[in-house]
Amino acid sequence: MARIIVVTSGKGGVGKTTTSAAIAMGLAKKGHKTAVIDFDVGLRNLDLIMGCERRVVYDLVNVINGEATLNQALIRDKRCNQLYILPASQTRDKDALTIEGVGKVLEELAKDFKYVVCDSPAGIEKGATLAMYFADDAFVVTNPEVSSVRDSDRMLGILASKSKRAENNEEPIKEYLLLTRYSPDRVKLGEMLSVEDVQEILSLHLLGVIPESKSVLNASNSGIPVILDEKSDAGQAYDDVVARYLGEDRPHRFIDEEKKGLFGKLFRSK
Amino acid sequence: MSLLNYFRTTKPSSASIAKERLQILVAHERSSKTQPSYLPQLQKELLEVIRKYVNVEQDAISVNFEQDDDQEILELNIVLPDEHDKVS
Numbered sequence: 001m002a003r004i005i006v007v008t009s010g011k012g013g014v015g016k017t018t019t020s021a022a023i024a025m026g027l028a029k030k031g032h033k034t035a036v037i038d039f040d041v042g043l044r045n046l047d048l049i050m051g052c053e054r055r056v057v058y059d060l061v062n063v064i065n066g067e068a069t070l071n072q073a074l075i076r077d078k079r080c081n082q083l084y085i086l087p088a089s090q091t092r093d094k095d096a097l098t099i100e101g102v103g104k105v106l107e108e109l110a111k112d113f114k115y116v117v118c119d120s121p122a123g124i125e126k127g128a129t130l131a132m133y134f135a136d137d138a139f140v141v142t143n144p145e146v147s148s149v150r151d152s153d154r155m156l157g158i159l160a161s162k163s164k165r166a167e168n169n170e171e172p173i174k175e176y177l178l179l180t181r182y183s184p185d186r187v188k189l190g191e192m193l194s195v196e197d198v199q200e201i202l203s204l205h206l207l208g209v210i211p212e213s214k215s216v217l218n219a220s221n222s223g224i225p226v227i228l229d230e231k232s233d234a235g236q237a238y239d240d241v242v243a244r245y246l247g248e249d250r251p252h253r254f255i256d257e258e259k260k261g262l263f264g265k266l267f268r269s270k
Numbered sequence: 271m272s273l274l275n276y277f278r279t280t281k282p283s284s285a286s287i288a289k290e291r292l293q294i295l296v297a298h299e300r301s302s303k304t305q306p307s308y309l310p311q312l313q314k315e316l317l318e319v320i321r322k323y324v325n326v327e328q329d330a331i332s333v334n335f336e337q338d339d340d341q342e343i344l345e346l347n348i349v350l351p352d353e354h355d356k357v358s
Binding site: 150157189194202 | 283284285286288289291292293295296299300
């Protein structure tokens with residue numbers, strides 16, 4: 001039985017797709033068979049971030065409509081054979097996604113996969129609510145910035161009330177905070193909300209802090225999930241996130257200024 | 271020097287302003303979110319029942335919902351009119 005993870009945020013541009021690609025690759029690299037699904041129907045981008053945009057033949061909507069089988073639509077990652085990508089449709093309208101259709105696809109994936117990562121679109125429309133509906137765990141991606149924190153709080157409310165688990169009175173979705181685009185030096189200057197500030201407001205379990213990093217754009221430019229850039233701070237931060245999610249106890253890094261981060265890196269680098 | 275100190279101590283960082291604004295906003299949005307959706311309907315129906323017996327004003331009834339950590343309080347406040355306003 002697969003564990004279904006939704007990567008969500010409410011606000012756009014905070015790093016949902018970057019995170020989805022990174023954690024899916026991270027989980028797969030640890031030997032867990034993982035599928036990552038793009039729920040952003042109409043504006044698919046996960047394929048680009050994963051570097052498989054030219055291999056897309058069928059998509060999520062094709063599978064839901066029975067125009068292709070799941071196996072036909074799933075793209076096997078060339079770098080890691082435990083990882084599969086299910087792209088979103090580019091042309092169709094959002095109504096193509098139905099709760100029954102998504103449920104069936106996830107049910108079928110659950111038979112064969114260990115983890116299913118759902119990359120949610122921004123907003124609180126159908127695509128976003130369907131991406132989270134069947135979830136067991138939620139990664140709430142937040143930037144240390146007022147509008148992102150507020151939207152994350154709204155998403156928490158929706159996660160708690162509009163999911164399958166909530167409707168069936170089951171154990172609620174496990175929610176984790178992922179603070180992205182963090183600049184320790186700006187925090188120190190009092191120009192940016194700190195990890196503690198955001199945690200205090202959202203009262204969420206912190207899974208990791210991803211520092212603002214040039215490596216993220218470099219990675220997306222070349223279609224390589226940033227977690228594969230093992231030398232980069234963001235890549236290492238995502239590696240920590242995956243390890244923590246799997247139960248490993250790793251101290252938080254990249255929260256303090258560069259100097260300390262460097263020391264930490266030196267002592268920790270394998 | 272004292273003037274310098276004055277400016278230094280009174281200017282809060284933009285991050286602390288952000289935190290304060292968010293705390294107020296989030297607390298407010300959470301409280302309105304946890305209110306049960308039946309509240310306006312309940313208020314309307316209660317008013318109708320009470321009006322069968324007492325001629326109260328539209329705004330004489332207030333329904334208030336509060337939530338603490340582990341208890342919910344539904345507070346109902348009805349202002350009864352003076353004796354001679356009552357429906358016989």
